[in-house]
Amino acid sequence: MDKNNPICKAFAKLYIRDMLALEGAEILQYNGHQICKVDIFGIVVKVTEKHKFFIYGVDDGTGVINCCCWKPNPEPQPFSPKGDVESLPIEEFLNLTISDSLVQMMFSLDLGDSIHVRGRVKRYRGDIQVSADFFEKVDDPRCEREIARMLELPKLYRDVYDKQFIWGKVEKMQLQASVPDSLIDAVVDFLQNSSTNSFYIEELGTVGQLVDIAKSSCKNPTGNNIMDASALSSNQRRTTRSTTRNQSVITTSPNDCSSKTSQSVPHTFSNQKPSGEKYQSSVTSSTHAIHKLLKEAVHHLEQRGLVYKSESEKELYYVSIYLN
Amino acid sequence: MSSAAAAVKFDYFYEKQMSSFASLPPPGCIKTVEEICNERVPKTARVIGRLIERDIKSEKGILSSRDKRHSLTINTRLIEPFQAKINCLYQVIGEVDVSRDQREVIITVRTAVCVEGTDLIAYEKALQFQREYLYTR
Numbered sequence: 001m002d003k004n005n006p007i008c009k010a011f012a013k014l015y016i017r018d019m020l021a022l023e024g025a026e027i028l029q030y031n032g033h034q035i036c037k038v039d040i041f042g043i044v045v046k047v048t049e050k051h052k053f054f055i056y057g058v059d060d061g062t063g064v065i066n067c068c069c070w071k072p073n074p075e076p077q078p079f080s081p082k083g084d085v086e087s088l089p090i091e092e093f094l095n096l097t098i099s100d101s102l103v104q105m106m107f108s109l110d111l112g113d114s115i116h117v118r119g120r121v122k123r124y125r126g127d128i129q130v131s132a133d134f135f136e137k138v139d140d141p142r143c144e145r146e147i148a149r150m151l152e153l154p155k156l157y158r159d160v161y162d163k164q165f166i167w168g169k170v171e172k173m174q175l176q177a178s179v180p181d182s183l184i185d186a187v188v189d190f191l192q193n194s195s196t197n198s199f200y201i202e203e204l205g206t207v208g209q210l211v212d213i214a215k216s217s218c219k220n221p222t223g224n225n226i227m228d229a230s231a232l233s234s235n236q237r238r239t240t241r242s243t244t245r246n247q248s249v250i251t252t253s254p255n256d257c258s259s260k261t262s263q264s265v266p267h268t269f270s271n272q273k274p275s276g277e278k279y280q281s282s283v284t285s286s287t288h289a290i291h292k293l294l295k296e297a298v299h300h301l302e303q304r305g306l307v308y309k310s311e312s313e314k315e316l317y318y319v320s321i322y323l324n
Numbered sequence: 325m326s327s328a329a330a331a332v333k334f335d336y337f338y339e340k341q342m343s344s345f346a347s348l349p350p351p352g353c354i355k356t357v358e359e360i361c362n363e364r365v366p367k368t369a370r371v372i373g374r375l376i377e378r379d380i381k382s383e384k385g386i387l388s389s390r391d392k393r394h395s396l397t398i399n400t401r402l403i404e405p406f407q408a409k410i411n412c413l414y415q416v417i418g419e420v421d422v423s424r425d426q427r428e429v430i431i432t433v434r435t436a437v438c439v440e441g442t443d444l445i446a447y448e449k450a451l452q453f454q455r456e457y458l459y460t461r
Contacts, residue, residue, distance in 0.1 A: 016351070059370075142439060151453055
């Protein structure tokens with residue numbers, strides 16, 4: 001979630017053509033803005049009914065997208081089971097039948113009906129699809145809503161979506177004070193060259209080049225020896241046990257794109273995830289300092305919009321496509 | 325873009341072919357009747373026109389433009405039986421076929437909705453406004 005950009009929290013009104021062309025593997029972006037939710041208005045051109053949901057193909061003139069619209073759960077009546085209809089008093093029976101038919105009316109759309117959908121946009125087996133949080137059949141006999149939408153979208157695009165999001169200057173200055181630019185640039189270079197899609201901060205700590213820069217910038221005040229690369233590699237060996245979390249499997253093939261795994265991490269990373277295990281007592285405090293510096297560098301990149309923090313996992317960061 | 329990201333994109337494209345959902349119909353570009361008659365036609369189109377004639381047996385109808393100068397034929401075989409109100413505005417989406425001598429344009433209609441009461445001038449202005457933006461991209 002990109003905390004600073006308000007677009008990712010709003011239901012973005014995009015053309016369906018742009019929605020289908022959203023870039024990114026795990027996080028979807030349009031022109032640098034992270035798009036999480038969308039608002040669609042169009043005509044239903046295809047209806048697929050499944051047991052628990054409908055899939056409507058919605059066409060707005062620029063593209064067609066699948067919208068997954070969930071059917072309402074049949075509410076269990078606690079003291080009057082549905083099967084026992086004969087013994088219901090007349091008012092409750094009427095309520096049941098009327099609500100069933102209302103549900104039927106509200107939730108079944110035919111070809112040619114206008115539909116308004118608001119929901120989350122994500123990839124499903126490679127295709128972009130909308131999972132509706134809200135959808136309604138629109139009664140638009142004089143095309144008024146369609147006209148309003150046609151007038152609204154270009155303005156929104158020109159004013160909001162096509163503009164770049166500018167980061168606050170104050171935060172920039174505060175962060176730059178603590179983290180040297182060379183480290184930030186080195187992290188950026190490393191992420192670009194290794195072409196990863198996602199990473200953990202601890203993994204950055206295994207890259208020798210970054211550690212060297214971090215070491216040189218955090219000078220130990222007592223003059224003790226800062227840990228050298230050999231001790232660092234021994235740490236790597238200690239944490240080689242793979243954890244039970246499925247998401248930690250690192251593969252080199254980019255085939256499983258639907259699940260949230262770290263993709264295409266190069267083979268130099270060992271097959272592990274240091275899931276918050278405390279470093280061994282033999283480690284000096286300098287590794288903590290290095291780790292802290294790397295963390296701040298990544299936060300700096302997050303502020304600039306080049307990486308995004310994952311919502312599901314604590315330490316996982318996704319790389320924006322603008323870094324590649 | 326780096327090669328791995330390009331490969332991921334290619335995989336998505338490949339997976340799209342193998343997607344379990346049957347492919348969606350192509351989007352209907354919004355056009356006016358005049359544009360369909362005069363200019364180069366898209367394969368799938370969305371048009372608003374006035375239904376002036378309709379023949380159930382031959383499954384055909386005629387949509388006319390706002391100034392009644394242009395008209396185009398529609399084939400309603402996919403939506404029959406279709407309750408048609410003559411002389412009302414209809415918004416149709418369908419595949420456009422051009423006959424060999426480039427004279428006759430027929431739209432095989434997939435959906436038709438009666439939109440009688442639509443302000444066609446406002447609609448065309450809004451369409452123009454949207455196109456001004458879309459064509460600059």
